[in-house]
Amino acid sequence: MGWWQVDADTLARGRFVVSPLCETISSLKVLQRHAPxxxxxxxxxxxxxxxAFQELVRADPLTPLLLDAAFRPHWNADFITPTPAAEGGQSFEEELAVLRATPPEQVRDDLTVALGGPPPPALCRPDLAERAADLVEWVWRRTVLPQxxxxxRVLEADVVARTAQLSRGGWAAALEDMRPGLRWLGGDRLQINTHEHAPRETxxxxxxxVPVGFDTSWVSWEGRHRYAVVYPCAGALAEPDRPPAxxxxxxxxxxxxxxxxxxxxxxxxxxHLVAxxxxxxxxxxxxxxxxxxARLVRRRRAGRSVLYYRTESGDVLVGSQQDDATEDRAPAGTGAAAAQSR
Structure with missing residues (x-):
């Protein structure tokens, strides 16, 4: 398994941060795999x-090669997932500048590690970091920035909830169900995945x-100075529009x-409710x-999580109020269809 050796001082100084670049990389990974x-x-x-993303990829033969090489099933090319700043709070532009400035030799080395061998000749070019940054910026401006x-707010809500778990139950509770393969092993060992990698001293x-909105996760580090675990937040990224209660x-x-x-x-x-x-x-x-x-909701355990849901009485109470609200909004003689047409 892959694990990090984390002493008490390092763990005590650990913190949760929100990163617009990590959120954009998570979105890019979802667009690349386009799984339901x-x-x-x-x-x-x-x-x-x-x-629009698929059209962008088809328009440039380099883009699918880059995506395939940078995002491998078990490892990302490190240059495309730079570690956030320790204090957090950086803008997307500040974070992207780190990716864009990656030296060509580091890009080739990172691709070699991800691929398990030399990258294709088409990717051995000095402007590959620039091209990757342009792609990430497109994803940010077109798909993330409007939201x-x-x-x-969703990511910050997850941070608040995790921090509360930390204060109640320590790091073992805060790390619970954070990402597949991540768990506190006790002592000074933090398992980060189930792959065979040499331990890292932190x-x-x-x-x-670092929480992200989609079901993606990875780890990254900057030398021996910063280590990051990117994990899917518990709240829904984009809840369908709902009327107020x-x-x-x-x-x-x-x-x-x-x-x-x-x-x-x-x-x-x-x-999830906090988010x-x-x-x-x-x-x-x-x-x-x-x-x-009041017996309007029940709860049940699902794995390590406790889920809440409405009882039949809760459904009746909510349903009757929503039905009344719909009738009140509909003009006399027009019926619900007219109200919906507006």
């Missing part, structure tokens, strides 16, 4: 942007954990509690307790 996404919002995002305020380095339901339960109940039309974790509502983790927990006591 599990979440409806992610499927809608892919359907919207995949045709970035929403995405950033003493004195800054250890970073009905006013009458909000008056009955309180706005926040009503919002939580409406969102539990499908099983969701507390972290979707923007409420603090403690507030979501209190709302769930009241809803549980």
């Amino acid at each position: 996404a599990a979440h409806p919002g992610a499927r809608a995002w892919l359907a919207e942007h995949l045709p 970035w305020p929403v995405r950033r 003493s004195g380095a800054r250890l970073l954990f 009905p006013e009458a339901l909000g008056a009955l339960l309180g706005r926040g509690r009503a919002r939580v109940l409406v969102l539990l039309d499908a099983p969701r974790s507390t972290t 979707l509502t923007g409420l603090p983790l403690g507030s979501v927990g209190r709302h769930l307790k009241v809803l549980l006591d």
Whole structure:
């Protein structure tokens, strides 16, 4: 297995950061593999942007070669996934400048490691880092930037939830279910994946954990100074547009509690609810307790996660209020179809 030796001081200085470049690389990986996404919002995002991306790839023979060589099944070429700054907070342009400035010899070395042998002659060119940066910038401007305020809130909500887990249960709890193959082995060992790699000594380095919106993950490091684990956040990246909780339901339960109940039309974790509502983790927990006591929701364990979902009584309560709200909005004599046509 691949693991890092992490002493107590390094772990204590570990922190969660949000990186617009990592979010863009995650989006690029999803566009490259164009596999069906599990979440409806992610499927809608892919359907919207995949045709333009595929046209871009077809227009330049170098692009598919670059993507295939840079993103391998078990390893990325390191130059295309630079490690975020230790303090976080960099703009996309600042992060992209690091990728763009990668020396040609380092690009070739990184591709050789990823491919397990020399890269194709077409990729042995001095401007390959520039070409890769141009592709990443296209993905940012076309597919990520329009959503970035929403995405950033989702990622920050995950950071808040993970930090709360850290304060309650230590790093073992905060790392739980973060990414496949990642787990705390005890002592000073952090398993980062299940591949056979030599252990890496991280003493004195800054250890970073970086959430991204899609189901992608990787690790990276900058010399012996910074190490990063990029992991898929627990919240949904792009939830389909939902109407607000009905006013009458909000008056009955309180706005926040009503919002939580409406969102539990499908099983969701507390972290997911934090990401979707923007409420603090403690507030979501209190709302769930009241809803549980009122038997409007139930919970069940799925692996290491606890998921909450509406009971039949909860469905009836939400459904009746939503039906009433629809009728109130429809002009007399026009029916629901007229209301929907607006």
